[in-house]
Amino acid sequence: MATRPPARPGQRDLTTGPIGPALLAFSLPTLGSNVLQSLNGSINAIWIGRFLGQDAIAATSNANMIMFLMFGAVFGFGMAATILVGQSWGRRDVDAARRAIGSAIGLVLGASLVVGVLGWVFAPEILAVLKTPGAAMPLALTYLRVIFLGLPASMLLVLMSMGLRGTGDAVTPLLATGLSVVLDSGLNPVFILGLGPAPRMGIAGSAFATLIANATALAFVVGWIAWRDLPIRLKGRELRYILPERALVRAIVGKGVPIGAQMIIISAAALTMVGIVNREGVATTAAYGITQQVWAYVQMPALAIGAAVSAMAAQNIGAGKWDRVERITRAGLIYNVAMTGSLVVLVTVFDRPVLALFHLQPQALAIAQRIGLIATWGFVLFGAMMVLFGVVRANGAVLGPLLILFVAAFPVRLGVAFALRPWLGVDALWWSFPASFAANLLMGSLFYRYGGWRKGALYVPARPEPEEEASAVVEPAGGLKPVH
Structure with missing residues (x-):
């Protein structure tokens, strides 16, 4: 077996050692x-x-x-x-x-x-x-x-x-x-x-x-x-x-376009919700806009943990250490509850002084507090979804998360917003957020459990032409062939 290259400053071998501390040490710089x-x-x-x-x-x-x-x-x-x-x-x-x-x-x-x-x-x-x-x-x-x-x-x-x-x-x-x-x-x-x-x-x-x-x-x-x-x-x-290389471009584009499309779906869903909220008047629009500013920070731990989990899972999948992949998933879920949950509690308990930083009028301030009370806790579910999506994406499964995200962002979120409107009034808009996060998490959990994303690994295709000299150390088990 080939010798493992030494780690450089700041670089981590994520295929060995305790998972929890490594995940935390990797997440914090990303955060x-x-x-x-x-x-x-x-x-x-x-x-x-x-x-x-x-x-x-x-x-x-x-x-x-x-x-x-x-x-x-x-x-x-x-x-x-x-x-x-x-x-x-x-x-x-x-x-x-x-x-x-x-x-x-x-x-x-x-x-x-x-x-x-x-x-x-x-x-x-x-x-x-x-x-x-x-x-x-x-x-x-x-x-x-x-x-x-x-x-x-x-x-x-x-x-x-x-x-x-x-x-x-x-x-x-x-x-x-x-x-x-x-x-x-x-x-x-x-x-x-x-x-x-x-x-x-x-x-x-x-x-x-x-x-x-x-x-x-x-x-x-x-x-x-x-x-x-x-x-x-x-x-x-x-x-x-x-x-x-043509084969590598095909792999990068084939996986990258669906991942990029997820960003477009998120943007489209956000713009759609802004259009709906705008109909409720200036105070509600202002309150929602400031709440979005707060949410941008609330979701940061989830995004950082999701990125860390994805990188760790990719390395361990490449190394064939699937037992560690499962443990990485569990650790990511636990850290998400701890970090995102703590932030949710803080911004909920101290919502008034936080929102007061933006100099809202009293009516808008009250609406913003109401939005936060109803919807902010849903970001704990959002974080769990990001962990699961990060793990499955680490093996190249991108179409499943894309479809799940679309269903939760449009049929579910908009459906809840309009269906509950006669009973809950404008609060139906805010309840649509945790509802869509819950739908995302449910479908993501089912995909993680039954989606078949574990089959194969996303190998870099073999070189088009053989080289006389290898410019890097290659494991004998790392035979390169495309995975479809």
């Missing part, structure tokens, strides 16, 4: 990254609102909606690559992990360059489709075009961070996120106002700060990977792996 990204968005919104006004806020909101859809696509490809990298690293097939990340880099880089150019050219038409208000249109156009210029760096940063997590390294992505956040939030006022030698760029300055921050963070990640000789580093002849 930290999520919190930093949310804080960065809030800080930038404060800068823009303070220096440029309400129209600029509306402009960035429209542009950010477009970018969310873009990142949904790269998230899908990144998650597919993470699965391939994780399973390959679990087998200690380092060459397969590098080929997987190389093809993903080539695919995302090429796509982001094309989309960036097309986005720059057709930005006015895109904003017109979104019905961007006339006063915000010039600002939104300027902001969006600069954001499209920075699209390749932003997309590659997301991809590389996800690839690192596939090898058990959640610390390097946290460091990169921290660097990006410090630069972005710090440079926003510099380029907006033209402080020091910087030019005064207005709203374009905010987008330019984001471009610089992401490019710098990407350079840090690439340099760190090379310096530490991490499993997904590419050098020498391995750089040709960036030219996407």
Whole structure:
């Protein structure tokens, strides 16, 4: 049997040792990254609102909606690559992990360059489709075009961070996120106002700060990977792996598109609910909007645990350690109840002071408290669903979770909202959230138990041409062949 490559700083072998501490140590940096990204968005919104006004806020909101859809696509490809990298690293097939990340880099880089150019050219038409208000249109156009210029760096940063997590390294992505956040939030006022030698760029300055921050963070990640000789580093002849292999692209796209589609479903469901809530008046709309801000933080532990569970499960599936996969699932469910449950209790008990931070009017504040009391506890169910979906997705099962998510988000959530409306009034809207989470968890549990997702493993296809020299250590049992 081949020798196992030594672990690097921040990198974890997730196929051995106690599961609970490893899951916690992996989840916390991911949670930290999520919190930093949310804080960065809030800080930038404060800068823009303070220096440029309400129209600029509306402009960035429209542009950010477009970018969310873009990142949904790269998230899908990144998650597919993470699965391939994780399973390959679990087998200690380092060459397969590098080929997987190389093809993903080539695919995302090429796509982001094309989309960036097309986005720059057709930005006015895109904003017109979104019905961007006339006063915000010039600002939104300027902001969006600069954001499209920075699209390749932003997309590659997301991809590389996800690839690192596939090898058990959640610390390097946290460091990169921290660097990006410090630069972005710090440079926003510099380029907006033209402080020091910087030019005064207005709203374009905010987008330019984001471009610089992401490019710098990407350079840090690439340099760190090379310096530490991490499993997904590419050098020498391995750089040709960036030219996407047809079989690998087929695997990444085949798994990545359904994962990306989940983001679209989530967005569509959120927009549909906003449209329904808007009919209830300004106070209800304001209350719901602020509740969404609180929920963004409540769901963060679940998202972090789900990502950690997926990476751990992928490595252990690659190593053939299915007994550990079951224990990882149990540990993930327990940690979700502890972490998400604790956060739910805190925001429920201290709902008034938390909501008061947003300066709501008394009527809206009362409505927001009511929404939280009815629906926030449902995020414990949401977290359990994320754990189960993370595990099954680690073996390439993506269509089942996609279908389950669609059914729970539309027939169930909308059905409950409209069916219970005659009896519960507007409260039916808030009860639809825990109802859809419960439906998700029920269907996800059945799929986890009976879905057949354990059959096979998602192997990186064999090289198109044999090599005289292997550039990495490969386990004899790690024979590479496609799994359908």
